Amino acid sequence: MSQSVEVKAKKLKDLRKVSDEDLKSYLKEIGEKPFRAKQIKEWIWKKSAQSIDEMTNLSKTTRERLQQDFVINAVKIDHSQKSTDGTIKSAIKLHDDHLVESVLIPTDSRTTACVSSQVGCSLSCKFCATGYMDRARNLDAGEIYDQVVAVHNQSMEHFDIPLSNIVYMGMGEPLLNYKNVLDSVERITSPDGLNMSPKRITISTAGIAKMIKKLGDDQVKFNLALSLHAANDQKRDKIMPINETNTLDALRDALNYFYKKTGNKITFEYILFYDFNDSIQDAKELYEFWKRVPARINIIEYNPISEANYQKADEHTLDKFSKYLTDRGVNVHVRKSRGKDIDAACGQLANKKS
Known part of the structure; x- marks a missing residue:
């Protein structure tokens, strides 16, 4: 047998x-x-x-x-695709035949693993392909850990450099799988595990205020990213239903609590959608929110998905938007998407084969 x-x-x-x-x-x-x-x-x-x-x-x-x-219920790479820009997306088969996706993102100086924390997602963000999937289950700590190992091995095989950074920005909402996510970080950072620095790990959340506060209470050492995408409640409600029960005021308070408890870096992720959240008025609202939370801002170009009708903002609009913020002293980074040709970019993970 x-x-x-x-x-x-x-x-x-x-x-x-x-x-x-x-x-x-x-x-x-x-x-x-x-x-x-x-x-x-x-x-x-x-x-x-x-x-x-x-x-x-x-x-x-x-x-x-x-x-x-x-x-040992180890995961296995079912299949991988390599983008023209070097990004590698892998479908990871779990022991019960569920699939999640992990991404290796290389640059000249480092490689980053983008890992999943759930099979599917329950938050239904309107711009995200994973949000149109049902949530089947949480990943356990070992399955998350295995993704990191698999991507590290790919980094060594394809680029001959060890994995340098990890972002929990794949499929699922990490803070709805709180214990397993934190257990995986413990295994990844422990001297008895992979011994990676927690400062090289970022966990991204759609915004669950009470769990952000719990991160502060638990004195975590990793960095936190908030998928913001709109700095007024009416617009954020439209694209992120979680905002209806976790308003911007609640998130602001939770983020400040987190920062006070940990001193760790906070990043706002802000996808620029054409004619939705890309005006100077939107930039002003983002600036006003930023003034009340110690954070830096990543502006991300939108990656279209078949399930939604949103479009990415044009370059001129993006430049004006980011200039408004930088002129006011905001630490802004415009993040260009990687792996778009293989549906590996931000918001595109949905277990689609080529």
Whole structure:
């Protein structure tokens, strides 16, 4: 019987979800030394083992016994596409055959992994392809971690440089999968894991005020990005239904609370839609909101999707909009989209094959 069939038949527990203490107790029960638990955890989180068979400093007998009770539900790359600009989008198959997407974004100086936190999304943002999908389930910490490892391996294979940054800006709303997202960050940043700096990690949210405050209470070390896209409630309600229960005033208070508690960087992400949120009046409203929250602003060009009728603002409008802000001392970065030709750009992730 294959391991996958065994998993379905016996519903073996994912070894990555077993606590250190429970693993030590299990090892004692099967006659193994408790220090083997540390070796197993090193294989899982430091060496990114995809199977129990890879744990070669364990005896064959121990590995076979572990396989009777546990499995590692590692993800696999189902297929990948490479953009003309070097961006690589991968469809990641989970153990239950669900698919999510991860993106490797290379520049001259670094590579960034854009990872997913949910299968689909429940927030229904009108401009985002993932928002038109149903949310099937949350990803667990190991599945998020695996995406980072997979993208790092692609970075080494294609560009010969290690992964330098991670953004939780793929499919799903990270703050609606709070525990698994924070657990994945812990594994990625821990010296016993991938040992990446939390300052190189950014988690993006559509704006859930109480969870932003919880991030502050939990004293997280990573950076936070808010998908803002409009600085008045009427417009934001139209494109982001979450705003109806998480108004701009509530978000402002939550962001200031987060900053006071952590001192971490905050970024406003602002997609410029033609004839919707691209006027000087819109820029003024964004400036007034920015004055009350310590943040920088990323202006993003819109990437059209078949499900929505929005169009991107023209270059002249974009220049005027950003100039209004920079003239007033705002730290503005105009972010050009990457991977548009393979539907890998911001807002386009929806498990579409070429």
